[in-house]
Amino acid sequence: MKLLQTAVDENFMxxxxxxAEDVQKSNCAALFHIYAxxxxxxxxxxxxxxxKVLMQEVPGVPVIGCSxxxxxxDGHMRSNQLVVxxxxxxxxxxxxxxxxxxxxxxxxxxxxxxxxxxxxxxxLKGIEVLTNARYERLETVGAILDALPEEIELFGGVxxxxxxxxxxxxxxxxxxxxxxxxxxxxxxxxxxxQTNRMFGWKPIGYPLKVTKSEGAVVYELDGKPAxxxxxHYLHIxxxxxxxxxxxxxxxxxxxxxxxKYIRHAKAVYEDGSILMSSNIPRGSDxxxxxxxxxxxxxHTKRTELEVKDFSPQVVTIxxxxxxxxxxxxxxxxxxxxxxxxxxxxxxxxxGEIMRYKRITLLNNLSIxxxxxxxxxxxxxTDVTIDTLTDDANMPITARLAIFINTITxxxxxxxxQLNEMLxxxxxxxxxxxxxxxxxxxxxxxxxxxxxxxxxxxxxxxxDVDDFKMVNDNFGHQEGDQTLRSMAKYLTYQIKALxxxxxxxxxxxxxxxxxxxxxxxxxxxxxxxxRRDMVNSGGNMAGRITISVGVTSHRKAESVxxxxxxxxxxxxxxxxxxKNQVCSDL
Numbered sequence: 001m002k003l004l005q006t007a008v009d010e011n012f013m014x015x016x017x018x019x020a021e022d023v024q025k026s027n028c029a030a031l032f033h034i035y036a037x038x039x040x041x042x043x044x045x046x047x048x049x050x051x052k053v054l055m056q057e058v059p060g061v062p063v064i065g066c067s068x069x070x071x072x073x074d075g076h077m078r079s080n081q082l083v084v085x086x087x088x089x090x091x092x093x094x095x096x097x098x099x100x101x102x103x104x105x106x107x108x109x110x111x112x113x114x115x116x117x118x119x120x121x122x123x124l125k126g127i128e129v130l131t132n133a134r135y136e137r138l139e140t141v142g143a144i145l146d147a148l149p150e151e152i153e154l155f156g157g158v159x160x161x162x163x164x165x166x167x168x169x170x171x172x173x174x175x176x177x178x179x180x181x182x183x184x185x186x187x188x189x190x191x192x193x194q195t196n197r198m199f200g201w202k203p204i205g206y207p208l209k210v211t212k213s214e215g216a217v218v219y220e221l222d223g224k225p226a227x228x229x230x231x232h233y234l235h236i237x238x239x240x241x242x243x244x245x246x247x248x249x250x251x252x253x254x255x256x257x258x259x260k261y262i263r264h265a266k267a268v269y270e271d272g273s274i275l276m277s278s279n280i281p282r283g284s285d286x287x288x289x290x291x292x293x294x295x296x297x298x299h300t301k302r303t304e305l306e307v308k309d310f311s312p313q314v315v316t317i318x319x320x321x322x323x324x325x326x327x328x329x330x331x332x333x334x335x336x337x338x339x340x341x342x343x344x345x346x347x348x349x350x351g352e353i354m355r356y357k358r359i360t361l362l363n364n365l366s367i368x369x370x371x372x373x374x375x376x377x378x379x380x381t382d383v384t385i386d387t388l389t390d391d392a393n394m395p396i397t398a399r400l401a402i403f404i405n406t407i408t409x410x411x412x413x414x415x416x417q418l419n420e421m422l423x424x425x426x427x428x429x430x431x432x433x434x435x436x437x438x439x440x441x442x443x444x445x446x447x448x449x450x451x452x453x454x455x456x457x458x459x460x461x462x463d464v465d466d467f468k469m470v471n472d473n474f475g476h477q478e479g480d481q482t483l484r485s486m487a488k489y490l491t492y493q494i495k496a497l498x499x500x501x502x503x504x505x506x507x508x509x510x511x512x513x514x515x516x517x518x519x520x521x522x523x524x525x526x527x528x529x530r531r532d533m534v535n536s537g538g539n540m541a542g543r544i545t546i547s548v549g550v551t552s553h554r555k556a557e558s559v560x561x562x563x564x565x566x567x568x569x570x571x572x573x574x575x576x577x578k579n580q581v582c583s584d585l
Contacts, residue, residue, distance in 0.1 A: 001089050001374045003314040003343040007073055008050055008082040013057075019086050020058045026088055029095040031184065032058070033085045034065030035072075035347040038160045038167060040080050043067075044176065050082060055173065061086075062098040064184050066130040066159035066169040070324050070331070070348030072317060075339025077324070077332050077348065085345045087314060091374045093123075094188030100171035101180055111144040118148060118185070126193040126370070128184040128316075129156030129353050132167040132177070135216070135279045135362065141181070142353075142360030150358045153193045155370045157318035157349030158362070167350075190374050194310045195354050198303045198334070198367040200296030201262055201289035203252040205233065205408055213282045218274050221286065225272025229288065230265070238268050247326050250365050251276070251286040258357055262289065262365045264322050277322065277364040278351060291326055291365075300334045303369065308341060311378050312371035315339075317346035319367050324348045326365070334367060341380055342371075428504040430480060431487030439503025439511050440563075446501075446515050447559050458522040458552045459566040460512040462486075462529065465545045465578040467508040482544060483508060489536070494529065509570075519552060519585040526550045526581045534579065545579035547571075552585060 004022070006015045023030050032054055036047050047065075054063055071083040089095075118124055127145065131138055145154060161167025168176040171183070186193065208229065212220035221229055230236040236245045243266060250264035263286075267275040280286070307315060317335060324331045338344055352368040354361060426438035434442070446457055464470075464486065471479040487504070494512060495502045501513040514522050526548045533546050549569030553562045565584070573582035 001087065001091075001094075001313040001372060003085060003087055003345055005073055005083065005085040005343075005345055007071075007078065008046070008084060012050075012084075013053065016053055016057050016084075022088060023058055023061060023086075026090070028092055029089045030058075030061045031087045031096040031098075032061055032063040032065075033087070033345065034063065035068040035083045035085075036065060037071065037080045037082065038067035038069060038162070038165050040082070043082070043165075044168075046082055050084060051173070054084070062096055062172055062184070064098045064128070064130060064171045064182050066132070066157070066182065066347075067161055067165070067167045068347035068349070069160045069321055070319060072319075072335055072339075072344055072346045075336050075344055077319070077335055083345075083347075087372075089188070089191075089374065091188055091190050094186075094191050094374060096187070097185045098171040098183060099185075100169065100174040100177055100182040111141040114183075115144055115147055118145075121185070121187060123189045123191070124148075124152055124185060124187050125191045126153040126155065126186040126372075128186070128370075129154065129181055130159060130169045130183075131156065131181040131353070132159040132161065132169055133179055133181050138181070138353075138362065139279075142355075146355065146358055146360055152355075153195045153370070154353070154355035154360050155195050155316075155318070155368055156353040157347065157368070158351035158353070160321060160348070160350050186372070188374065192310075192373050192377075194307070194312070194371040196303045196306055196369045196371075197352075197354055197356065197363060198300050198369070199262060199363075199365070200299035201250060201252065201291055201365065202295060203287035203289045205288050206412065207254070207285040207287050210280055210282050210284050210286060213280050216276045216279050217269075218276055218280055219271075226274040227268050227272040230268070230274075233288065242268050244325070247322060248291045250289050250291070250322075251280075252289045253280055254285045254287075255281055259359065259361070261361055261363050264365050278362050293327070293330075297333065297337075300337055300367070303367075304338055307338070307369055307371050308380060309377075310371045311373060311380060312342055313373045315342050315344045315372075316370040317344050317367060318352045318370070319346065319348045320352055320363070320365050321348045321350055322365050323367065338369065428487075431483055431504050433487050433490065433510070434501065434503035436503065436505050436511075439501060439505070439513065442501050442503075443511075443513055443563070444559050446513060447553060450515060455516050456552050458514040458517055458519075458550065459562060460514065460522065460526045460529070461505065461549045461566045461570045462510040462512070463547050463570055463574065464508040465547055465574070485536070486510065486533075486544070486546075489532065490529075493532070494525070497525070522550055522552065523581070523583055523585055526583070530579065530581055547573035547578050548581040549573060550581060550583040550585060 004019055036043050070077040071081055073083050159167040159169050166178055168178055169182040170176050208221040210218060211223050218226040246265040250262050253263050254260050263276045263278055263280055265274050266277055352363040352366050354368045428435045450457055470482055490502045494500055499515045503511050505511040530546055530548050533544050547570055549566045551566045551569055569582045573580050
């Protein structure tokens with residue numbers, strides 16, 4: 001496998017005809033990529049001429065391309081140059097197929113059809129995605145394709161455009177797609193693909209919860225205007241420099257334990273909301289990240305070592321446009337470093353796509369590298385890649401960031417320990433419910449709160465019937481399991497109701513607080529609990545039944561009087577034969 005590349009200049013026709021001879025001689029698969037500078041005047045006219053030349057001179061070779069910036073030629077990023085690359089395969093078994101689609105109405109159906117088609121393709125090794133589809137569509141299609149086996153790599157980039165020059169993608173002789181995706185499918189028994197992500201940003205400070213967001217606009221963090229995080233902690237102003245100042249401090253977004261990615265701020269609005277580079281889900285946690293050039297480049301070198309060990313024949317680089325702007329006049333540094341030992345191609349995108357742990361993610365401020373080879377790895381012994389290990393020259397800003405982050409991590413660890421202690425102090429160890437002290441405190445607080453607005457509250461008290469017999473006949477382990485089962489039901493079925501609190505009162509007794517419910521609602525909930533226990537199927541000891549008392553707090557009485565009354569109603573239920581609800585409502 002080898003990679004040929006050229007900028008479109010006065011020698012372009014000669015170059016393509018030479019390439020056509022190489023394609024004919026090899027008698028193997030090939031693939032054209034075209035990277036078109038999005039902001040060049042009349043670029044589509046020039047591009048139409050290039051596509052026509054390729055179809056005439058090298059017919060039958062698939063073509064895929066998009067609008068771009070920072071196009072890579074000979075290991076350097078170029079500006080304002082139309083770039084064409086040709087990947088030539090050596091193995092007759094290797095092949096590439098391309099396709100494009102943009103029908104929004106058929107998006108899900110097309111993706112499902114595509115998945116079914118790809119599942120039947122033997123030796124599918126990778127899927128390249130060049131897209132300018134809206135994030136929601138991209139996320140949906142990616143989730144469908146993630147059903148493919150984990151070893152199939154998925155990678156690509158988001159085409160570049162702005163309010164003046166619209167982005168586009170295309171494949172073969174398709175039209176220029178303004179809201180869709182172009183795919184290339186890499187197939188071959190002896191074809192190998194490795195993908196890597198390069199970040200290098202270091203999170204600092206405490207995590208903040210996204211409490212209000214819509215798409216790429218974040219309105220609130222921890223209930224406060226999102227801009228406050230830049231104003232309060234970093235003194236970044238709402239002015240024309242906001243984008244460039246905020247670019248040094250992107251967000252590390254954590255959706256769940258497995259999923260993290262980087263997003264950067266693009267603009268700030270008058271209401272304090274921030275337009276981010278891509279969608280950020282409500283409920284996710286974000287931390288400000290710090291862009292230390294030295295650390296970023298160290299991460300680049302570590303990735304370079306992994307790529308070198310893979311022994312690729314070609315490498316495609318999807319570099320973030322925001323990362324390019326971050327580096328400024330050193331924007332070529334990482335691309336030229338990666339190009340020292342292998343031929344590279346690619347461009348700077350508005351977002352970088354890579355499948356990681358079976359989930360396709362859209363990344364920002366990253367570099368995604370796609371290394372390919374045919375056949376076995378042949379180690380390169382003639383190339384040495386040094387890592388940056390001299391901390392003596394570390395910038396003072398980097399040391400301060402390490403200092404801040406270390407303190408933050410230690411405080412977060414102490415905070416987690418404190419939260420655990422507080423949880424243990426207020427929750428029952430066996431059932432996980434509130435313990436008696438905690439539920440009783442909440443009852444008193446609720447009484448004080450609702451008394452001021454003249455609203456009532458109810459108590460439901462539950463006792464497991466014949467629980468001593470369960471322990472005596474089947475052992476305390478089975479008794480504990482009975483209580484845990486009861487607690488699980490109360491947690492997921494009852495505590496999920498509006499404003500309800502549930503606690504273990506002691507032994508086999510449970511207390512439920514219902515603020516601002518009607519008498520009929522309280523009685524119905526109690527009866528539902530009794531009925532569900534009868535129908536639960538029981539355990540080793542047989543069917544579980546419960547006795548239940550229900551009452552409401554009366555005006556001018558103390559909380560303790562209400563508690564004593566519900567306790568009396570519970571024992572009246574037990575005295576009357578058990579497995580029943582006794583109420584004074």
